[in-house]
Amino acid sequence: QVQLQESGPGLVKPSETLSLTCTVSGGSMNNYYWSWIRQPPGEGLEWIGYIYSSGSTDYNPSLKSRVTISIDMSKNQFSLNLSSVTAADTAVYYCARRGTYKFDYWGQGTLVTVSS
């Protein structure tokens, strides 16, 4: 059973960089797309971007200028960096596996608050 677990700071200051890591266990990272999705409190879901196991990436244009997703296959991890954060970036951040046209496995989510 594939499992994903997010980790990283729960509090980030405005204008700084939000950094999260997702650790994958119970399955191979090969030949899948590994995504980040966020959900502001009480709101809907926003796809941030993904990285393929080969290292190719695709980002949501609304965040593209501030987002970097990277992968470390040797550690079974992929990471999200979101720069120049504001209060609008406060959200629960999920990592997820994109199987064939679907997000089939999700982490439990981690709340990141942007505040000084």
Next chain:
Amino acid sequence: DIQMTQSPSSLSASVGERITITCRASQSIAGYLNWYQQKVGKAPKLLIHVASSLQSGVPSRFSGSGSGTDFTLTISSLQPEDFATYFCQQSYGSPYTFGQGTKLEIK
């Protein structure tokens, strides 16, 4: 971006009832439509993929249909554990977008 619009935004129903949630895409997405269930404080859970395929382990009371721009999620006989928020999501093209959610509450 492809906009996904769900209706209704909220719904009250009783155990045993049959309910339907609708999702409309702003352009044709063929059958590339997924449905997720989210309970409070939990991650979304995949229910239906490519419009009508039941994800492994999901009860058969859940079903999906549609193609093009109009899709539906049906729960044939509501169980107490089904009261949650439901989201549709298009996987036709990037950026992958979600509906705003339908909150299903107990009447």
